[in-house]
Every structure is written in C-alpha cells, then in structure tokens.
Amino acid sequence: GAVVSQHPSWVICKSGTSVKIECRSLDFQATTMFWYRQFPKQSLMLMATSNEGSKATYEQGVEKDKFLINHASLTLSTLTVTSAHPEDSSFYICSARQGEQYFGPGTRLTVT
Amino acid sequence: AQSVTQLDSQVPVFEEAPVELRCNYSSSVSVYLFWYVQYPNQGLQLLLKYLSGSTLVKGINGFEAEFNKSQTSFHLRKPSVHISDTAEYFCAVSDLDNTDKLIFGTGTRLQVFP
Numbered sequence: 221g222a223v224v225s226q227h228p229s230w231v232i233c234k235s236g237t238s239v240k241i242e243c244r245s246l247d248f249q250a251t252t253m254f255w256y257r258q259f260p261k262q263s264l265m266l267m268a269t270s271n272e273g274s275k276a277t278y279e280q281g282v283e284k285d286k287f288l289i290n291h292a293s294l295t296l297s298t299l300t301v302t303s304a305h306p307e308d309s310s311f312y313i314c315s316a317r318q319g320e321q322y323f324g325p326g327t328r329l330t331v332t
Numbered sequence: 333a334q335s336v337t338q339l340d341s342q343v344p345v346f347e348e349a350p351v352e353l354r355c356n357y358s359s360s361v362s363v364y365l366f367w368y369v370q371y372p373n374q375g376l377q378l379l380l381k382y383l384s385g386s387t388l389v390k391g392i393n394g395f396e397a398e399f400n401k402s403q404t405s406f407h408l409r410k411p412s413v414h415i416s417d418t419a420e421y422f423c424a425v426s427d428l429d430n431t432d433k434l435i436f437g438t439g440t441r442l443q444v445f446p
Contacts, residue, residue, distance in 0.1 A: 226376060229373075231443070247441060252432070254432070261341070261438060262438055263336070263422070263435075263436040263437055263438045263439065264376075264434075264436040266434065268343075269432060276384070286376045294341070305423070315375075315376075317432070319376055320381075321432075321434065323368075323375035323376035323377070325373055325374050325375045326375070
C-alpha cells in the first residue's frame with residue numbers, strides 16, 4: 221500500500237530557531253502533498269497544499285513566511301517552521317495524494 | 333462553511349461488544365464523508381468513505397457507516413470489536429468541488445477492554 225513517512229517524529233527546539241520537517245511518499249510519486257496541524261483534543265487543520273514545482277497554497281490565517289513549504293521532488297515535501305515560538309508547539313501531519321490522501325505518522329514539535 | 337462534530341471524545345467498550353461512534357456534520361452543500369483510523373504512532377488510515385449511492389457503506393476491518401442526510405449524520409459501527417480496534421477515529425467531510433480540503437472532527441478515542 222501507499223506509505224508516507226515523516227522525519228523527525230519528535231523534535232524539541234529553542235525559541236527563535238528554525239526547524240525542518242520532512243514528508244516523503246515512499247512507494248509512489250505525489251504531485252500534491254498536504255500539511256496539517258493538530259492541537260491537543262482538537263481536529264486536524266489544513267495548513268497548506270504543496271504542489272511539486274510550484275508555490276504552496278496556504279489556508280486563510282496561516283503565515284506563509286513562518287511556515288515555509290518546499291515540494292522539490294515528487295516524493296518529498298518539507299515544512300520549515302521559522303523563528304519558532306512556544307505557540308508553534310503542535311503535532312504536524314502531512315499527507316500525499318494518490319487518488320485518496322495517505323497520511324504520515326506526524327511530527328511532534330515542542331518549542332521551549 | 334463546513335464543520336464536523338464528534339460528540340464522544342472517548343468510548344470505552346468491552347471486547348466482542350458492538351460499538352457506534354457518532355459523527356454529525358454541517359454543510360450548506362453536498363459533501364463526501366470519510367472515516368479515518370489512527371493507530372498509535374501511525375498515520376491516519378482510510379476506513380471507509382461515502383461518495384454517492386447506497387447510504388450504507390462498508391469499510392475495512394468489519395466497520396460500516398450509514399449516511400443519513402436528514403439527520404446530517406455519518407455514524408460508524410462495528411457489531412463486535414476486538415482489542416486491536418483500540419485507536420483514534422476521525423470523521424471528515426469534503427465538498428464535492430474541492431475534495432482535497434478535508435474538514436476533520438476532533439476524534440473519538442475507542443478503548444477496547446478484554
């Protein structure tokens with residue numbers, strides 16, 4: 221079946237630093253990937269749609285300069301949280317589309 | 333705007349008992365409906381989906397869901413659960429014109445006890 225991985229699964233960073241999260245489709249090519257954010261006890265919220273070779277489309281209220289998305293190849297999209305602050309601490313989940321969306325296991329970001 | 337409500341944050345049940353996880357949605361347009369399951373440390377996996385046709389949808393692992401348009405519900409059921417069904421379950425909707433944008437509920441934690 222279609223498998224999506226994320227790296228790292230858990231990361232702690234200091235306030236003011238940047239952190240990069242990778243999303244890979246392991247056994248298929250995905251022209252479109254998605255990034256979600258999940259707060260505790262809340263639903264997944266779509267942050268942005270990442271298209272290979274073009275700029276990402278961000279949802280309303282998501283700061284594109286803070287959450288940089290790069291979809292450089294058909295199997296890799298990256299999310300960089302720039303100048304992270306404690307309020308950016310969250311669970312970030314990606315998905316890749318091959319017909320339906322296939323989800324990665326998520327990355328827990330803690331900003332201290 | 334669409335929204336999804338999963339009223340039960342946790343559902344405890346004994347093994348081999350039946351279970352129903354509730355999902356209600358709100359939308360001004362027709363929607364597609366989905367149920368996803370998330371096992372610990374894994375990504376969301378599609379259980380089943382309703383696109384059109386029969387309102388009773390059968391999915392993987394013995395789960396089924398029924399679309400009720402008048403009650404705007406899409407409850408998930410299983411007649412006999414197993415310990416291995418312990419997981420987080422998410423209901424989601426998308427509108428017909430933008431199937432990429434999934435709107436998720438807050439999830440229901442199903443805990444199956446021996």
